[in-house]
Amino acid sequence: MKFSRMASLVCLLCLFPFSIPVQAADSLKISSTIGPVDAGILPLLADTFSKKTGIAISMEKAGTGKTLKKAESGTFDLVMVHARKLEDAFVAAGFGVDRRDVMYNDFVILGPAGDPAGIKGMKSAAEAFATIAKAGAPFVSRGDKSGTHVKEMDIWQAAGIQPAGAWYEVYADGAKGNKATTLYTDKKQAYTLMDRATWLTLKDTVKLVPLVEN
Structure with a gap:
């Protein structure tokens, strides 16, 4: 990307x-x-x-x-x-x-270190999202029309996908912010789009890692 x-x-x-x-x-x-x-x-x-x-x-x-x-x-x-x-x-x-x-700031795609969807190192955010959707791997969306959510939806649109299904979860407390969303995603061991600054403040607390960046 x-x-x-x-x-x-x-x-x-x-x-x-x-x-x-x-x-x-x-x-x-x-x-x-x-x-x-x-x-x-x-x-x-x-x-x-x-x-x-x-x-x-x-x-x-x-x-x-x-x-x-x-x-x-x-x-x-x-x-x-x-x-x-x-x-x-x-x-x-x-x-x-x-x-x-x-x-x-910049966005990264966070996910479990084991990377069940296999997106690590991909150069396209849209390609990574499409791969996650195809694998049906758990993905958490902030879902609150925040800047992070707007960017996420831009990427889904670029991928030609309308995310829906059991694998795609809109976090009920997304309005609490990126920190709360990241902590919830870590608990679920799912994927999410997140800003790097939030991850840096939580990297010693969560197991999620940046899989697609730069």
Whole structure:
């Protein structure tokens, strides 16, 4: 697979205040996708910023889809998400301005070290997904319209497959984020599409390993 197909750009959007009063000058409210918060990146940046400026930062986290939906209210100053199609639609609808790429992550396909579907080392994410589906190997989807879920569905579409069946499970608590999804997938010893940062934070805890990457 080409790197660009698996890249996960985390972007920042500045928002319009609409009819809601602008946040006070001594505070900043951020709505973020879950990954940068759980990985500790956003809390560290926020704490450092607050110490330097005296501006208090509050943040809420949810999957990208829910994060953008909440931000449509105009009650947030900044949004951090990672699903370009949803970002572009958000800006086109007039809810935000000044979209910027601020960091990047990348996706990997995690699975049991034994790799029952035999996808290890494949160069195409779509080919790997097709192989998993053909083998009927257990696959866990976050299934919550988050950036990770959007990317997963893009890959299924590229593979020409509508995933369904006993082997394909939509995680009931997918909205809790990539960490929760990874821990659940590890418990099931299944395959999943995951961002590398989440795996790095959990690699000493789970038995799942990256089988398709780069």
